[in-house]
Amino acid sequence: MKRQLVRWSSLAAGALLATGAMAFPAQAGEVTPGVVGGTRAAQGEFPFMVRLSMGCGGAMITRQVVLTAAHCVGATGNNTSITATVGQVDLQSASATKIKSTKVYRAPGYSSASSGKDWALIKLASAVPAAVTTLPIASTTAYDSGTFTVAGWGAASEGGAQQRYLLKANVPFVSDASCASAYPGLVQAASLCAGNLASGGVDTCQGDSGGPMFRRDSANNWIQVGITSWGEGCARPGKPGVYTQVSTYASAISAAAATL
Template structure:
């Protein structure tokens, strides 16, 4: 059985994007319309997460096909390969940046010009892609790890994805902390479907309850480096359901592809 037949990719089906867009309209009855974080008590939370503050993660990007991403360079977004349909010229994607509230008048919106999907991507592993933007976005970028030194510990994930398995997309950016899950434990959870050299797992094995979910695909998993700066270690990829006990989230291991990503960015 292929991975796509058994496990839910954490992107959003096209039909769900239309429903999500409707839910983001003013006055719509949806968990997506919880009040903006301003010191009050938040409403529905993203699979154990909380609202992110404006400017907390300036590198975060929302992509119009229903995925997340991060500014790799000011004119290039790093996302998941399964979020795009292939490589080549592509002007159909809109990147939204600079805000936690997708309805904010301050949102920066830039169209894509090209897409590069990871060479050799076949739905299993190698789940990374780059999107070239029509113009640079003047915001901080997210540095990617170049080795495995930061591939453990507690990680931060963020996105506009569902607050629960099967839920709708969100208006406000949310964040959560997920602990590293070692390779033997992840292999026990997913068997041969998990690719240790290319993927990294994170989540609370015993209880679940904290995880990325549908619509968070392509978004970064990151942590502080030794100097206290954010560094990206993962790309939200897949998992069995969302926040289930014993079923951690699976992320593209950025350290395994950092050189390939850098070389691809130079050619994009």
């Protein structure tokens, strides 16, 4: 049995909904890293990153639209219950910008993360500040291999607490064949896998769901190739992270974003 299928913490979300604010572990000097095996991101290093109030991540793909995972949101329609935090690696920073949602668009036909179509869009009530950049999405498979970067405010260890500071890590591509051996029934056309297959140790984890997996394109600019989706545990040997393959859904994502 999978310990935690999707990389979203229902316990953290429950606490958030009850209190209206994310709870963080007590700090004594340096904060415990989030993203298993990660290091703290510098302020402004990934200005497209978004933290969502239900306990997921995301990325700005336009000045007013966030790309995240379908399993993080409810049905398509008007929705003013989500708050997006942008512009700061420190979620407790007084200068972080917080913007409410107005609409959610969940991929048509979505049923579960492991079945594919695990993408969604959130329209914000206003455009993000100029310092918050957008992250282009990959429209072909040209960048669906190599070494990827992941980032998020999720747990630093399997079952751990959500984090205050944005963490980053590099994860290597895992072939569809190897990933399917780890996860029989993997929907290969919908999935992009990454992680240290033999040793584990570096991975996204609970609370990182919906956040981007990205790499440099031919012009040395960041491009999003994946959306943090699911996996068995966090950073386990032989169990890579599974990401929604953005290139598979790029045209549908772009078309939907244009209608919001």
